[in-house]
Amino acid sequence: MVQVPLKQFLLNGQITEAIENAATMHPADVAETLREIPFEIQMEFIAKLLPERAADILQEMKLDSEADILSELEPTKAAEILRQMYTDEAADLLAELPEEDSEELIALMKDDGEEIKELLEYEEDTSGGLMATEFVAIREEQTVEEVLAQLRQQAPSAENAYYIYVLKKDQTLAGVISLRELVVSPLDTKIEAIMKRDVISVPEDMDQEEVAHIFEKYGFLILPVVDEEHKLIGIITVDDVLVVAEEEATEDIHKGASITPLETGYDGTGILTLFNKRIFWLVGLVFVNLISSGVIASFEKVLSSAISLVSFIPLLIGTGGNTGSQSATLIIRALVTGDVKVSDWGKVFLKELLVGICLGLVLGLTSSVLGIFRGGVEVGLVIGLTMVSIVIVANLIGMLLPFGLTLLKLDPAVASSPLITTISDATGLLIYFSIAAIVLKL
Amino acid sequence: MVQVPLKQFLLNGQITEAIENAATMHPADVAETLREIPFEIQMEFIAKLLPERAADILQEMKLDSEADILSELEPTKAAEILRQMYTDEAADLLAELPEEDSEELIALMKDDGEEIKELLEYEEDTSGGLMATEFVAIREEQTVEEVLAQLRQQAPSAENAYYIYVLKKDQTLAGVISLRELVVSPLDTKIEAIMKRDVISVPEDMDQEEVAHIFEKYGFLILPVVDEEHKLIGIITVDDVLVVAEEEATEDIHKGASITPLETGYDGTGILTLFNKRIFWLVGLVFVNLISSGVIASFEKVLSSAISLVSFIPLLIGTGGNTGSQSATLIIRALVTGDVKVSDWGKVFLKELLVGICLGLVLGLTSSVLGIFRGGVEVGLVIGLTMVSIVIVANLIGMLLPFGLTLLKLDPAVASSPLITTISDATGLLIYFSIAAIVLKL
Numbered sequence: 001m002v003q004v005p006l007k008q009f010l011l012n013g014q015i016t017e018a019i020e021n022a023a024t025m026h027p028a029d030v031a032e033t034l035r036e037i038p039f040e041i042q043m044e045f046i047a048k049l050l051p052e053r054a055a056d057i058l059q060e061m062k063l064d065s066e067a068d069i070l071s072e073l074e075p076t077k078a079a080e081i082l083r084q085m086y087t088d089e090a091a092d093l094l095a096e097l098p099e100e101d102s103e104e105l106i107a108l109m110k111d112d113g114e115e116i117k118e119l120l121e122y123e124e125d126t127s128g129g130l131m132a133t134e135f136v137a138i139r140e141e142q143t144v145e146e147v148l149a150q151l152r153q154q155a156p157s158a159e160n161a162y163y164i165y166v167l168k169k170d171q172t173l174a175g176v177i178s179l180r181e182l183v184v185s186p187l188d189t190k191i192e193a194i195m196k197r198d199v200i201s202v203p204e205d206m207d208q209e210e211v212a213h214i215f216e217k218y219g220f221l222i223l224p225v226v227d228e229e230h231k232l233i234g235i236i237t238v239d240d241v242l243v244v245a246e247e248e249a250t251e252d253i254h255k256g257a258s259i260t261p262l263e264t265g266y267d268g269t270g271i272l273t274l275f276n277k278r279i280f281w282l283v284g285l286v287f288v289n290l291i292s293s294g295v296i297a298s299f300e301k302v303l304s305s306a307i308s309l310v311s312f313i314p315l316l317i318g319t320g321g322n323t324g325s326q327s328a329t330l331i332i333r334a335l336v337t338g339d340v341k342v343s344d345w346g347k348v349f350l351k352e353l354l355v356g357i358c359l360g361l362v363l364g365l366t367s368s369v370l371g372i373f374r375g376g377v378e379v380g381l382v383i384g385l386t387m388v389s390i391v392i393v394a395n396l397i398g399m400l401l402p403f404g405l406t407l408l409k410l411d412p413a414v415a416s417s418p419l420i421t422t423i424s425d426a427t428g429l430l431i432y433f434s435i436a437a438i439v440l441k442l
Numbered sequence: 443m444v445q446v447p448l449k450q451f452l453l454n455g456q457i458t459e460a461i462e463n464a465a466t467m468h469p470a471d472v473a474e475t476l477r478e479i480p481f482e483i484q485m486e487f488i489a490k491l492l493p494e495r496a497a498d499i500l501q502e503m504k505l506d507s508e509a510d511i512l513s514e515l516e517p518t519k520a521a522e523i524l525r526q527m528y529t530d531e532a533a534d535l536l537a538e539l540p541e542e543d544s545e546e547l548i549a550l551m552k553d554d555g556e557e558i559k560e561l562l563e564y565e566e567d568t569s570g571g572l573m574a575t576e577f578v579a580i581r582e583e584q585t586v587e588e589v590l591a592q593l594r595q596q597a598p599s600a601e602n603a604y605y606i607y608v609l610k611k612d613q614t615l616a617g618v619i620s621l622r623e624l625v626v627s628p629l630d631t632k633i634e635a636i637m638k639r640d641v642i643s644v645p646e647d648m649d650q651e652e653v654a655h656i657f658e659k660y661g662f663l664i665l666p667v668v669d670e671e672h673k674l675i676g677i678i679t680v681d682d683v684l685v686v687a688e689e690e691a692t693e694d695i696h697k698g699a700s701i702t703p704l705e706t707g708y709d710g711t712g713i714l715t716l717f718n719k720r721i722f723w724l725v726g727l728v729f730v731n732l733i734s735s736g737v738i739a740s741f742e743k744v745l746s747s748a749i750s751l752v753s754f755i756p757l758l759i760g761t762g763g764n765t766g767s768q769s770a771t772l773i774i775r776a777l778v779t780g781d782v783k784v785s786d787w788g789k790v791f792l793k794e795l796l797v798g799i800c801l802g803l804v805l806g807l808t809s810s811v812l813g814i815f816r817g818g819v820e821v822g823l824v825i826g827l828t829m830v831s832i833v834i835v836a837n838l839i840g841m842l843l844p845f846g847l848t849l850l851k852l853d854p855a856v857a858s859s860p861l862i863t864t865i866s867d868a869t870g871l872l873i874y875f876s877i878a879a880i881v882l883k884l
Contacts, residue, residue, distance in 0.1 A: 024640055028660045060659075152626045161622040162604055162663075179621050180603040184594045198466055216688065217502075218470045219681035221604075221663055238680050239661035245684060246658065249691030250775055256698060257771035257859060258764060266776035267786075271793060275800045278768050282801060282833075285764055286808055292756035297816075304749045307742055313755060314734035314867045321763075322700060322727055322860040326720050329699035333692055334708035344709075351713060358717045359724060366728055374739075391724075417699060417859040418764040425756045 006030070010037045015044055027053075031060035043072055051077070055084035058093075064268055067096035070105075079108035082116075086157075088132035088240065091119035119234075127211050128204040130244070131225045131234030136164045140174055140192035144185050160235065163222045166195050171231040173199050173224060201226045204233060208244045213338070215241045252336060255413035256329060258285070285418055291426040292317075299433040302442045308375050309382075309436055315370075316386055317428040319363060320394035321421030327352055327398035328420045332412045335402060345403045349396070356395035364388035382439045386432045393431065394424035448472070452479045457486055469495075473502035485514055493519070497526035500535075506710050509538035512547075521550035524558075528599075530574035530682065533561035561676075569653050570646040572686070573667045573676030578606045582616055582634035586627050602677065605664045608637050613673040615641050615666060643668045646675060650686045655780070657683045694778060697855035698771060700727070727860055733868040734759075741875040744884045750817050751824075751878055757812075758828055759870040761805060762836035763863030769794055769840035770862045774854045777844060787845045791838070798837035806830035824881045828874045835873065836866035 006025065009018035010033070022030045034042050034057070046054050046069055058066050058081065070078050070093060082090045082105060094102040094116060102120075106113040115133050122128025136156050138147050151161060164182065166175040175195030185194055201224040202211055215223060215238055225234040251261040258281035262269050269277075296303070303309060331348065334340035340348060368384025398420050402412035436442065448467065451460035452475070464472045476484050476499070488496050488511055500508050500523065512520050512535060524532045524547060536544040536558060544562075548555035557575050564570025578598050580589050593603060606624065608617040617637030627636055643666045644653055657665060657680055667676045693703040700723035704711050711719075738745070745751060773790065776782035782790060810826025840862050844854035878884065 026640075026642060026660060032659075148625060151622075155626060156622070161625075179625065180593075180598070183590060183603075183621065183625060184597060198468070200468060212684075215681070216684045217474075218468060221680065238663065238684065239657070242654075242658045242680065242684060242687060245687045245691070246779060249687070249694070250779065252691070253695055253698060253771060253775050256695060257767045259768050259772065265779070265781040266772055267781045271796050271800070274772075274793070274797045278765075278797070279801055279804055282761060282764055282768075282805060283808060286757065286761060286805065286812075289757040289760045290812070292760070293753045293812075293816075296753035296756070297750070300749055300753070303752060304746065307746045307749075308739070310745060310752050310755075311735045311738035311742070313752075314738070314759065314871065315728065315731040317756065318731045318734070318864055318867055319724060319728060321863065322724055323720075325699045325860055326701050326724075329695060330701065330704075330708055330716075333695050337688060337692065337707070339707040339709045351716070354713050355716045355720070358713070359721055362721055363724055363728065366725060370728075370732070374735075418767055421763065421863065422760055425760055429756065 006033050007036060010034075010041050010045060013041065013044075015041075015048055018045060019048060027056040028060040030057045034061065035065070039068065043069060047073060047077065051080040052084045054081045059085055059089045062265075062268070063092060063096055064264060066093050071097055071101055075104055075108055079105050079113075083109055083112045086132045087112075087115055087119055087134060088130060088234075091116050091129075092124075095120060095124065122204065125208045126204070127202045127206040127208070127223075127225050127236060128234070130208055130211065130236045130240050131204075132160075132237070133234050134160045135224070135232065135235045136161060137167045137232065138164055138191060140166050140168075140190070140195065142191050143187065144182055144189045144191070144194075145187040147182060147191065148187075160222075160237075163224075163235075165199075165224060165232055165235075166191055167232060170229075173201060173226055173230060173232050175199060176224070199224060201230075201232075202236075203228075208241075209248050211236060212241045212244050212248065252333075252413060255411070256332070256416050258282075258416040258418040281416075281418065285422050288419070288422045289425070292422075292429055295426055295429040295433070299429075299437075302433055302437055305442055306436070306440060308379065309432075311374070312367075312371070312383055312386075313429070313432070315367060316383070316390055316432055317425045319367075319387065320390040320424040320428040321417075323356070323359060323363075323391050324394035324398035324420040324424040325417035327356075327395045328402055328415045329398075329417065331399050331402045332415060335406060335412050342403060342406050348399060348403070352395055352399040353392070356392040359395065360388040360391035363391050378440060382432075382436050385439070386428075386435050389431050389435070390424070390428040393427055394420075397424055397427065448475050449478060452476075452483050452487060455483065455486075457483075457490055460487060461490060469498040470502040472499045476503065477507070481510070485511060489515060489519065493522040494526045496523045501527055501531045504707075504710070505534060505538055506706060508535050513539055513543055517546055517550055521547050521555075525551055525554045528574045529554075529557055529561055529576060530572060530676075533558050533571075534566075537562060537566065564646065567650045568646070569644045569648040569650070569665075569667050569678060570676070572650055572653065572678045572682050573646075574602075574679070575676050576602045577666070577674065577677045578603055579609045579674065580606055580633060582608050582610075582632070582637065584633050585629065586624055586631045586633070586636075587629040589624060589633065590629075602664075602679070605666075605677075607641075607666055607674055607677075608633055609674055612671075615643060615668055615672060615674050617641060618666070641666060643672075643674075644678075645670075650683075651690050653678060654683045654686050654690065694775075694855060697853070698774070698858050700724075700858040700860040723858075723860065727864050730861070730864045731867065734864075734871055737868055737871040737875065741871075741879075744875055744879055747884055748878070748882060750821065751874075753816070754809075754813065754825055754828075755871070755874070757809060758825070758832055758874055759867045761809075761829065762832040762866040762870040763859075765798070765801060765805075765833050766836035766840035766862040766866040767859035769798075769837045770844055770857045771840075771859065773841050773844045774857060777848060777854050784845060784848050790841060790845070794837055794841040795834070798834040801837065802830040802833035805833050820882060824874075824878050827881070828870075828877050831873050831877070832866070832870040835869055836862075839866055839869065 168174045176199045177195045254261045260277040364384045364387040367387045368380045371383030372380030401415035405412045618641045619637045696703045702719040806826045806829040809829045810822045813825030814822030843857035847854045
């Protein structure tokens with residue numbers, strides 16, 4: 001959907017032609033094209049647009065690019081553009097700027113600035129941080145005709161007009177009515193006769209992941225946010241939540257590989273930050289790994305009398321780690337999506353015990369053949385028995401750790417693949433050398 | 443938001459009271475309560491509801507539970523309920539049933555059945571599989587007043603009335619108008635004067651992950667689906683996409699641990715299926731692991747003359763595996779979300795080279811201290827040098843493999859943590875023994 005001409009006009013510096021060309025394009029497509037254009041030309045283009053159009057396009061860009069452009073614009077121009085944005089977008093953007101810049105802009109935004117200032121006080125990843133203050137509020141004693149007239153006058157943006165909130169005198173939420181119901185009702189109907197009274201709302205401090213779950217559960221397009229006294233203070237639209245869902249998935253995926261989640265995308269994260277997000281876990285795991293080294297050191301005599309056992313170490317502990325990663329990943333995701341509850345642990349234990357036995361038997365058989373081929377029947381027996389035991393045990397470790405962490409009110413995602421692998425390495429070695437010592441009578 | 447009384451009424455078998463109690467509850471909350479109730483009581487409750495209410499509640503349940511209930515109901519009752527569902531929901535549900543059951547129900551649904559039959563022909567994970575056929579279509583020569591009258595008569599559900607599609611005589615898409623624009627325009631305005639002409643639509647065979655990206659990019663609530671001739675054939679609402687986003691995230695997370703993605707949630711997946719989804723990769727990785735065994739076997743002489751080297755194997759290859767998992771996970775996710783493009787590989791290579799050097803230096807220093815403590819200065823030197831090299835190399839393997847897979851038009855997620863760990867094990871051992879042979883002059 002990206003049109004080639006716009007890019008060409010921009011690259012040639014033909015800003016007027018570019019503006020004309022972009023006029024019928026969706027702001028998201030214009031924003032996509034701008035990503036591939038040098039910053040100076042982006043600036044020149046945005047500066048020449050009407051504030052409303054500039055706001056539409058900026059809102060579709062990445063937050064850090066938006067902030068770069070905004071801080072280079074004339075402050076009065078920047079404030080004008082900010083006033084045309086949705087309040088939630090404007091607040092997110094101002095939060096990216098240095099404090100003195102953002103204070104200057106808020107002052108220039110006058111009345112609108114006050115509203116933004118309040119929004120900035122909410123934690124970024126809560127319902128308060130997600131919400132916008134553009135909602136349509138009416139009274140229950142109004143008629144359909146009066147409300148329609150009010151809508152014509154206020155001309156709210158399309159998305160925010162779909163649900164109209166009915167407030168009591170003290171601003172608390174009394175009901176909700178959809179634009180469709182309004183349209184299909186006789187003009188003299190009183191709102192109180194047609195409004196829905198049980199409005200599902202969220203408190204201002206709810207975690208954004210929970211907000212996303214509520215949208216998903218009820219299939220809502222818009223969710224009202226209320227304060228402690230049940231007063232309506234904002235609305236969250238589902239499109240913001242779609243972005244949250246992707247962010248949360250990325251966070252979960254990063255945690256699964258022992259990476260402290262990045263705040264910006266990979267592309268926007270510098271080398272030092274990447275280093276910081278990774279080194280903590282890697283060094284920590286080195287110390288967990290020392291247990292494995294200790295196990296080997298204490299069995300050194302066994303090993304030197306049967307050196308061929310060493311060559312099976314990566315195979316055995318590697319397979320154990322892979323099995324444990326699988327079960328940990330399955331369980332963590334099931335706990336996060338609510339597919340499995342903590343109280344289900346007994347049922348899940350049994351299930352993974354059985355799955356582990358099946359996996360262990362197939363893997364044990366495969367590797368015992370490899371063992372016989374390399375070191376005879378006795379070695380084959382050791383390898384086969386060890387593999388069965390390691391797979392079953394590692395599978396259960398991978399399953400139990402996320403449950404245990406959840407019970408201790410910790411994040412189950414701490415049971416990442418690297419941690420599970422490292423723990424099952426040590427366990428696997430202990431199993432291996434014990435079985436070898438018994439079977440080979442070392 | 444789940445009310446305790448409903449559960450009690452149901453458990454006591456007081457179905458009439460339960461129906462009364464549930465009347466003001468959101469269908470999603472009723473469905474949540476039903477999950478905790480024995481199947482026979484669920485059946486009795488659903489069977490006694492009016493078809494419309496039963497449809498609302500069933501649509502909020504998990505697909506497999508829905509299918510269980512539907513197949514136990516009287517076929518005429520089941521068909522009546524299906525007719526009250528959104529067509530996309532009804533089609534998904536019928537696809538779960540055995541073919542002869544679904545054919546019987548479709549026949550009982552009469553006209554509505556025909557529509558469902560057509561929907562069932564689309565692939566489940568494409569735009570055609572996601573879409574519903576309930577949309578409001580008008581002509582450009584109609585006036586606002588005529589369209590409002592049509593809406594009153596058709597009484598479409600709230601979500602589908604927000605965007606009204608303007609079709610040409612041949613059913614192709616000419617424009618779109620939002621309900622809000624309709625409401626704020628004078629009654630005698632012609633639709634063609636106010637409709638938006640550049641409608642963004644998706645083809646019927648687009649992959650659902652791509653559909654989700656379009657919703658996210660443009661912030662749409664509804665997206666029209668067109669066939670090859672640009673005729674409007676259905677609409678997708680954003681709430682369905684929110685479910686898709688979670689499914690796709692789960693798939694990506696499972697792939698990251700070398701698990702073939704489950705079609706149903708963990709809870710609904712049997713032991714044999716879990717086994718099947720996991721064993722393929724585990725056995726495959728055993729064979730990759732044989733490379734490590736081969737490396738050790740070929741260095742057996744070196745090892746038997748310095749048996750203490752063995753105890754560092756898990757530490758060195760484990761850390762390499764962890765580092766590689768981290769970089770592979772970061773890159774795969776960045777490629778999936780579009781944060782990094784394939785053409786960026788050179789830039790990313792440089793970035794990961796630098797990050798790898800930083801990580802390697804810290805980890806090398808830490809582990810050389812451990813090496814000195816255990817085996818003297820020379821061993822410390824071997825361990826430190828090996829650690830630096832392994833970390834840098836494993837980090838680059840983790841980064842290069844996803845790019846390489848994408849270039850070969852394969853899924854980058856194949857570069858899962860277990861695969862990367864297994865490959866860097868073999869590489870790490872080769873590095874370790876080579877450095878040891880040189881430094882210790884073995």
